[in-house]
Amino acid sequence: MHLQTDNHRWMLRPDVVSTVLNDGAVILDLRSKFFFSANPTGWAIAQMFETGATRAEVHDACRKWGAADAGIPEIDALIDQMISEGLVESVNTPASATNGVTVAAWVSPAFSKHREPLQRIMVSAFDPGLPLAE
Amino acid sequence: MTLAPTAQEQCTAAYSCGPVKLSLTFDKGSLQKALDGLLNQYDAPWAAPTTEVCVAIEHGLPPAHIPEPAGAYLHSYRLHVDRRGTHLVSFSNVGVWMDFDEAAKQARIIVPCHSDRETVVEEVEQQLVLLLARAWAGQGWTPLHAGSLIPPGGTDCVLVCAPSGVGKTTLISALLCQGWRTLGDDKVLLRKENGSIVARALSRRIHLHPTLANWFPEIGEIEKWPRYSRWTEKRMVKMEAIWPGQLMGSAIPAGLVRLTRTENGPALEVEPFDSIRTLHTLLSQIVIPADTADARPLISCAAAMAGRLRAALVTVGNNAFANTSTAGRLEEALRGLLP
Numbered sequence: 146m147h148l149q150t151d152n153h154r155w156m157l158r159p160d161v162v163s164t165v166l167n168d169g170a171v172i173l174d175l176r177s178k179f180f181f182s183a184n185p186t187g188w189a190i191a192q193m194f195e196t197g198a199t200r201a202e203v204h205d206a207c208r209k210w211g212a213a214d215a216g217i218p219e220i221d222a223l224i225d226q227m228i229s230e231g232l233v234e235s236v237n238t239p240a241s242a243t244n245g246v247t248v249a250a251w252v253s254p255a256f257s258k259h260r261e262p263l264q265r266i267m268v269s270a271f272d273p274g275l276p277l278a279e
Numbered sequence: 280m281t282l283a284p285t286a287q288e289q290c291t292a293a294y295s296c297g298p299v300k301l302s303l304t305f306d307k308g309s310l311q312k313a314l315d316g317l318l319n320q321y322d323a324p325w326a327a328p329t330t331e332v333c334v335a336i337e338h339g340l341p342p343a344h345i346p347e348p349a350g351a352y353l354h355s356y357r358l359h360v361d362r363r364g365t366h367l368v369s370f371s372n373v374g375v376w377m378d379f380d381e382a383a384k385q386a387r388i389i390v391p392c393h394s395d396r397e398t399v400v401e402e403v404e405q406q407l408v409l410l411l412a413r414a415w416a417g418q419g420w421t422p423l424h425a426g427s428l429i430p431p432g433g434t435d436c437v438l439v440c441a442p443s444g445v446g447k448t449t450l451i452s453a454l455l456c457q458g459w460r461t462l463g464d465d466k467v468l469l470r471k472e473n474g475s476i477v478a479r480a481l482s483r484r485i486h487l488h489p490t491l492a493n494w495f496p497e498i499g500e501i502e503k504w505p506r507y508s509r510w511t512e513k514r515m516v517k518m519e520a521i522w523p524g525q526l527m528g529s530a531i532p533a534g535l536v537r538l539t540r541t542e543n544g545p546a547l548e549v550e551p552f553d554s555i556r557t558l559h560t561l562l563s564q565i566v567i568p569a570d571t572a573d574a575r576p577l578i579s580c581a582a583a584m585a586g587r588l589r590a591a592l593v594t595v596g597n598n599a600f601a602n603t604s605t606a607g608r609l610e611e612a613l614r615g616l617l618p
Contacts, residue, residue, distance in 0.1 A: 162574055164582035166554050173562070173578060175569045180562070182555045263562060266354050270409035271466065272424045273566045274442040276356035 211251030296321035300328035323480035341376035371402035436530035534616030552590035
């Protein structure tokens with residue numbers, strides 16, 4: 146499947162948790178322990194997948210937020226990254242009402258994966274560090 | 280801690296561990312004695328505990344009909360933990376089994392007969408640390424594996440974040456010798472309160488390596504204090520014995536240091552951090568279980584703090600504190616992180 150021509154409805158996996166920061170958001174995948182940071186535009190796109198969205202619906206929303214047609218490939222690249230990282234999954238649910246996402250000023254969406262995941266195996270329930278040989 | 284015998288070998292004991300009171304029933308008093316050191320360390324002054332968890336600790340075999348946890352909820356060096364409804368079921372390497380019903384606030388720990396007694400005790404301790412971490416979280420607190428420093432006369436603190444062994448305690452000791460105060464060298468509880476984040480102390484103890492006295496003579500001879508564990512030379516020392524009046528009960532986090540150590544670099548380097556790296560640092564010091572409902576408040580607390588903290592990466596040379604000017608330069612850098 147060529148990801149950029151899909152008609153799937155995509156939704157954030159239940160074990161993907163997002164949290165807002167002053168200048169965007171951070172999305173943590175509790176399964177892989179990797180996290181991703183997004184600028185406000187990237188976060189607005191990611192939020193559309195909280196209630197489920199198709200690629201076309203994301204394109205339409207981005208145009209309303211100020212994206213030009215020339216900017217669609219970078220929006221698709223972000224969606225492709227979310228799909229390839231397994232942050233979203235294809236669902237069969239019908240279209241849901243918009244979740245009220247707004248963007249103050251359109252800028253190119255940024256969505257980057259942090260190099261260092263959180264530890265999968267840790268010292269203890271209080272110390273999330275890497276266990277050292279005892 | 281209060282202690283009362285119930286039968287010939289049985290005993291009960293109660294410990295105040297920050298906002299949680301642990302009421303333990305043991306089928307053998309010897310295990311209570313072995314766990315006393317762990318449970319007495321959460322002795323920082325708090326108002327009355329806000330919740331009580333009852334734990335029965337008994338010897339035997341885990342229930343045969345309950346599947347062994349796979350570690351889907353949390354996997355530590357010694358524990359595999361799964362969530363099953365309101366229960367956390369945890370199994371350790373040598374077979375210490377715990378079922379903690381968070382809704383009922385009751386737990387049962389079953390201790391196997393095993394030749395390696397020390398390991399058994401350590402794994403019972405790990406089960407109790409898990410239980411406490413969840414009980415604290417249940418009261419809205421986020422356990423953070425970090426030290427903290429408060430300047431003389433101040434109420435804001437700098438959180439000191441680093442993996443174990445990097446030098447949190449050394450850095451904190453250096454500043455305590457300069458008159459700074461602390462909530463502890465490696466454990467703190469955080470909670471949103473009245474639109475702010477408050478940090479609370481958990482322990483009056485600090486874990487000092489005897490060689491620190493080479494750099495900080497005021498520490499004195501600490502070999503007389505009990506070892507923190509059989510895996511380290513560090514001693515569990517009452518703060519008051521060395522730095523009287525320098526343990527605080529609470530503070531407002533305003534700065535954060537991510538500490539690293541270098542073998543051959545300069546004695547001290549300080550590099551500012553952005554909020555994303557600050558959040559990454561905080562999340563790296565919080566045990567986040569793979570359960571969305573349990574993870575969300577912990578991540579939310581970290582994110583709320585990350586946006587407010589002024590943060591820096593502080594790199595300290597291996598022998599930095601041999602030079603007495605390092606502590607002064609460090610103090611200046613930390614003051615720069617505070618309002």
